[in-house]
Amino acid sequence: MTLTGLYVPLITPFAADGSVALDALERLAHDVLGAGASGVVALGTTGEPSSLSPAERSTVVDLLAGVCTDLGRQLIVGTSDPAEVPASAAAALTLVPPFVRPGEDGVVAYFSALAARSPVPLVIYHVPYRTAQPLSAATLRRLAAVPGVAGLKLAVGGIDADTIDLLAGPPAGFAILGGDDVVISPLLALGAAGGILASAHLATASFARLTRSWDAGLGHRLARLSAALFAEPNPAVVKAVLHEQGRIPTPDVRLPLLPASKESTRTALDRLSETL
Template sequence: MNLDGTHVAMITPFDKNNNIDEEKYRSFIDFLIAGGVSGIVAAGTTGESATLTHSEHQKVIDIMVDQADGRVTTIAGAGSNATSEALDLVKYSEDAGADSALVITPYYNKPQQSGLYNHFKFLNDSTNIPIIAYNVPSRTGVDLSVDTITDLAKLDNIVAIKEANPDLNRLAHLFSLLDKNNLLDNFSVLSGNDSLILPMIAQGSRGVISVVANILPDKTSDLVNSALNGNYTKAQSLSNELFNIMDVLFIEASPAPTKRALKLMGNDVGGLRMPINEMSDENEVILKKALKEHNLI
């Protein structure tokens, strides 16, 4: 499965009653596709998956698959801290027609490396949909080791990892192990940090699952494609240009800054679900300054 390029960790639009706004979601998907992205992710952590009900989770996956209509790769968020629940979501994603499922490492439980491996192996053995493992230790409290990732890459349906551990030395170790085991042809490493798109591609990553692409799909795609095509001069320039936007989108709990940015840009995608609050006035000033610098408002 080709996962090269920019895949957007989409926000989930809500209406005035904080219910999923299907019309805005469909329109937002069209906006991203028009911006040149390679893929979209529904019900990921940026999509507030932790506060979606199971039926809502399924609904946004269905909307994504239907609206994309084969134009871009569709990736369904399907993770849980319970393996049985993750299996239900992965199976639903497969039945819904998503191209792949994004499965975060089980959070809070802090399983051993053997437990993490068995979690993904169980999903691999129980379904046929390609699975992208998601490693984000800052949020989950667990970190897939490079040895465990290498072992997962040997499984037929584990096709990629979204790597959000920012340690580039560790990343070099991972690529070394994948190369020694002849796994690089069938397993992709995707950046889970927008600010590390360029150095990760330089080391061997094939793209990104991006937050900043929610507001700048065109420039994010240009950055990724330039790097993948070996035009590092242009990619470096774009990375430098976008850094302040990438940074400010995490000035508060995500996706609060991203949703506020879209609203300021004239695309009101609704509010947030508790326990995430709206941005403070002080941080909105910082966000506005960054958006003005990019002529977005």
Template sequence: MKSLIGTGVALVTPFKADGSVDHEALARIVEFQIDGNIDYLVVLGTTGEPATLTSEEKEAVIKTIVSANTGRLPLVLGVGGNNTASIVNELKSRDFSAFTAILSVSPYYNKPTQEGIYQHFKAIAQVSPVPVILYNVPGRTASNMLPATVLKLAKEFKNIIGIKEAAGDIVQAMKLIQGKPDGFLVISGDDMVTLPMVLAGGSGVISVIAEGFPALFSEMVRLGLQRRVDEAYELHYKIADAIDMIFEQGNPAGIKEVFKSLGLSTNVVRLPLVSADADLANRLDSFTKKLQSQVSEKAI
């Protein structure tokens, strides 16, 4: 799956002031990613607030992104949850013709054992009409998908082609990279450790910060993949402060402040999330405008 090596972004769902989905802003954001040389787009991941979207809104978001993309970039659809049978039914009934793969999160809240996680993804792999990227994010799911479980799935099911690894544990990521079968993608799910993971043999990132600064972050990943270490770290440290800030009061509140600063969308999120406070909003606005200015001066 070479088309999924590099930088993917987890798209937000922008809202209008009244809380309704802003489809015009969503189309602008898709275009902004393409202009910034992003490699692929992830639709209805956690950053897209799917937990607070109705079924009708989700379908409309998918339609808008597919239409705005016009086949230019690969699309990955978030299809996951903690009800295995429900996911299996969706995989059997949904049209995946516009999508390259699905991203499926390890079951949350239920806290299954490693055997339960294995059986969950086995059921998904057996019916999915497109390749599957696993998603391990213990901070949200309350359970860690261990390397042994991931590698067992990777070796037994050819259509499980990668993992978005967001445990925040570089040693765990290195164990995955060391033990993975050829072609299996170990994708960073943590923006701050993306470059170390790439340099250790990872395949790239599914990023939040890249959505706000696509040209810089995607170039950093490309330089990392090319082993141009010093140049890659120069870009990493330009963006690093913003990575901390966008997650300071929850995702996607932070990245939506960046979009507000860029004039792409509002900063509105849906409850139970709330927008960033004034202090964080001001700091993100200042950082964004300063970085824009630096990039513009360099271009001149």
């Protein structure tokens, strides 16, 4: 299995009555896959999984698994329990254990145990500004050597020394996917295999082209769009823009998130028009 190119961590659209708008979700999946995405992520942070009921989460995964199977594309499922992931999925996106700060050896032991019992490969989500657990380039290479670990969603908040070290000598067969939308262009220039990018709900074809063939000018324009889309907690602005486009029935998010402001929505629409 090769993980490369663009993966869109899909929002969970809501209908006016508060239920999951499954028809809109299916259309979004077809839209981004038809525009060149390699696959989609179900139940990533952008999908607000902590606000969904178990039944809602299961329905979302089943729907997206069906779309990806029909179109021959890859599904990645965000979860802390890979046993819940369908066998047809390409991988489980699994967060470095947050809050407890187990240390680097603890992280390696945790993923070694998780991968050993997972029915699908793991993509490790490394986002230290949320988990409070830093990992060195040396530790990331140790994780890459764990059987059953296929890749890394790298979201350290920028380009640090460990990122440069890791990308200067990436482990063979280990997919390093950028997870900070604003800096995806320099990550690709340094050698990342692709990205898991919420911004790619919009201008999907441009993001897909960027992940296939890095272009500095396109990268700069998309970075401005990403900055606008992340001006408020994700996915509020993304949802507001999709609603303005008529692609989802409401811009609603669930608490603790709040809807995007009109100002942020207008700025993101302006940036989008500059990109297209």
